[in-house]
Amino acid sequence: MDIIFRVDSSYEIGTGHVMRCLTLANELKNSGAKVSFICRDLPGNLANYISDKGYHVFLLPFHAQGHPVMKNKSDRPYAAWLQVDWKTDAMETAQILMELAPVDCLIIDHYAIDLNWEGFLEDNVKKIVVIDDLADRPHHCSVLIDQNSSDEEDRYNELVPESCVKLLGTSYALLRPEFRLAKKQLARRDGRINRILVFFGGTDPTNETLKTLKALSNHHFSSLHIDVVVGKTNKNRDVIQQLCQKTPNTFFHYQIDYMAELMRKADFSIGAGGSSTWERCYLGLPTLAIVTAENQMEITKLLHDKGATNCLGVSAKVSHKMIEHSINTMLANPLKVKEMSKKALHLMGEDKFNEVIEVIMGGENGTH
Structure with a gap:
């Protein structure tokens, strides 16, 4: 089966979009x-990382001036x-698909599509699969995957064809095998905090x-073990690494x-x-969460x-003092953390990730 x-x-x-696609x-x-993979050559892209994982990447060109995307009240924020209008992107993608024909399945994970x-x-593929978690626009697809939890079970009913197979909810989370292995080794948490992960x-x-x-x-936290993880597209990684080296019991992890x-x-x-919400x-793993993008707010x-989760709010309104206060509160309340x-x-x-694979690898219409 040929999948793009x-x-x-x-x-x-x-x-995040690329990482969950790599898992799948x-x-x-x-x-x-x-x-x-088909990816646009945008600043800070992971095309080389995808290639290093053993996949061919077809790069759509970078347009330095961008494209005059119409802005009005009805436009979606994404x-x-x-970076170009949707038809240009679709035509450039279609050109690649025609060269690769026949393509069995096209999997799309993009808020702008x-x-x-x-x-x-x-007409260029036998089956279209969409990964989405916004439920803010209609799709033309055989299968839709949304791993997010929601109180609105019918949120895609008017957005996809009636025949579309909808795999909705955390049971379909796209988690790497290492997480399933880690879960088998998981010790019961008692709420006491000795080790903190920052990512x-x-x-x-x-x-x-x-x-x-x-x-x-703050010296109050000097006895804690702190693991700090950054990716290769983090522009401040060198400064973060230097600060980790100066801070007691703080360990820097890069693109791990x-x-x-x-x-x-x-x-x-x-x-x-x-x-990372669903991995945690x-x-x-109890979490102090800060919203860093609009699409994170609802979940x-x-x-x-x-x-x-304990959500501190939107990043622009969260200070280091607020974070410090919240950590102190959690340290003093192990029962709440537990x-x-x-x-x-x-x-x-229930973990139903295998069902995702079966549906995608199944018949033309996504049935299994």
Whole structure:
């Protein structure tokens, strides 16, 4: 089976979309599929990283001047992420698909793509699969995957064809095998905090890592073991590394492949409300969350309301003093921390990741 991913990463978009697509790509490859990627050559992209993982990447050209994307009240906030208008992107993608024909499945993970783009491409592939978690635009696809938890089970009913197979909820979380292994080795958390994990995604565009390190530099926290993880697209990585070296018991980790192990060992986490949310919940890791992008707001608030996460709010309004105060509060309330861990685990439900693979590798219409 020939499968193509259409996904982008950049300083603006971040790395989460590519990372979850790579997780899915690895499992599809293990199931016998031939997998490639189509990505635009945006500043801060992960094309080389994808190539290093063994996949061919077809690069769409970078347009230095961008494209005059129409701005009006009806435009979605992510429309500009394509950097060109949707038809240009669709035509450039179609050109690659025609060269590769026949293509069995096109998997799209992009907030700027909707049914217009997908409808334009439908004759070039046998099946279209969409990964989405916004539920803010219609799609033309055979399969839709949304790993987010939501109180609105029918949120895609008017947005996808009636025949579309909808895989919705945390049971379908796209988690790497290392997380399933870590879960088997997971010790029950008692709420006491000795080890903290700090990770704000591969890019951390709002520089929350340095803000958090400033909070943790208080001598009250000197006995804590601090693991700080940054990705290769983090522009402040050198400054962060230097600060880690100066701070007692603070360890710097760069573009790692052992995140699950760090999460398993951690007693508490400080991070963004992005794609790592479900990795943390899967391992019952209590979290102090800061919203660093608009698309994180809804899910972070939901987890806060359910007691699995303590959300401090939007990054621009969160100071290092607020982080420091919250850490002190958690240190003084192990029972609350323990309860957060239980609620995070409970949110994940039954693991149905294998079903995602079966549906994608199944018949033309996504049935299995």
